Amino acid sequence: DAGITQSPRHKVTETGTPVTLRCHQTENHRYMYWYRQDPGHGLRLIHYSYGVKDTDKGEVSDGYSVSRSKTEDFLLTLESATSSQTSVYFCAISTGQANYGYTFGSGTRLTVV
Amino acid sequence: GIQVEQSPPDLILQEGANSTLRCNFSDSVNNLQWFHQNPWGQLINLFYIPSGTKQNGRLSATTVATERYSLLYISSSQTTDSGVYFCAGSRTTGGFKTIFGAGTRLFVKA
Numbered sequence: 687d688a689g690i691t692q693s694p695r696h697k698v699t700e701t702g703t704p705v706t707l708r709c710h711q712t713e714n715h716r717y718m719y720w721y722r723q724d725p726g727h728g729l730r731l732i733h734y735s736y737g738v739k740d741t742d743k744g745e746v747s748d749g750y751s752v753s754r755s756k757t758e759d760f761l762l763t764l765e766s767a768t769s770s771q772t773s774v775y776f777c778a779i780s781t782g783q784a785n786y787g788y789t790f791g792s793g794t795r796l797t798v799v
Numbered sequence: 800g801i802q803v804e805q806s807p808p809d810l811i812l813q814e815g816a817n818s819t820l821r822c823n824f825s826d827s828v829n830n831l832q833w834f835h836q837n838p839w840g841q842l843i844n845l846f847y848i849p850s851g852t853k854q855n856g857r858l859s860a861t862t863v864a865t866e867r868y869s870l871l872y873i874s875s876s877q878t879t880d881s882g883v884y885f886c887a888g889s890r891t892t893g894g895f896k897t898i899f900g901a902g903t904r905l906f907v908k909a
Binding site: 719721726727728729730731734744745774776778786787788789790792793 | 832834840841842843844846847885887896897898899900901902
């Protein structure tokens with residue numbers, strides 16, 4: 687969807703290095719989410735944001751931090767990447783209003799070697 | 800916590816066939832969505848359906864909130880319907896902590 691972009695699309699990094707993934711939206715939606723998708727686990731929520739500087743943990747938040755200093759940007763940081771964080775990461779946005787579901791970004795494939 | 804279970808896990812159809820995918824959810828879920836992930840990995844929102852029935856072309860969905868299940872109907876399936884179908888639920892309209900089911904993997908044969 688043109689209203690939400692993730693960067694980078696692909697990244698290979700070494701164990702122990704910090705990594706930041708970016709989610710950028712042009713829809714002015716209040717809510718933003720980070721999910722990871724792994725075989726056998728479906729999509730699991732890492733962190734979400736319900737406004738600028740307002741964030742909270744999801745199901746699998748250990749080893750991840752997030753920041754949202756502007757409505758349009760939601761950053762996911764792996765402070766010290768591990769091989770278990772090799773995954774496909776998806777960002778999603780929503781207005782939070784009834785009858786308005788999620789819109790997902792195209793995903794970031796991260797490999798930690 | 801929120802629990803979302805999908806069935807069947809895998810489904811193979813001949814092009815033109817109809818199918819029904821099921822999602823059972825725990826009693827703490829107030830909002831239900833259906834998504835399709837195509838073979839290239841893109842996730843598309845199909846329906847936001849906390850209750851009732853909605854239709855979009857060959858797809859329709861029904862959620863019976865009092866019995867805690869939702870059904871996704873695919874009629875006259877096409878090869879482009881292949882992929883994984885997810886249902887996802889949350890407690891609040893804002894979608895906080897939306898939890899996904901494990902998905903139904905659909906393959907439509909030509």
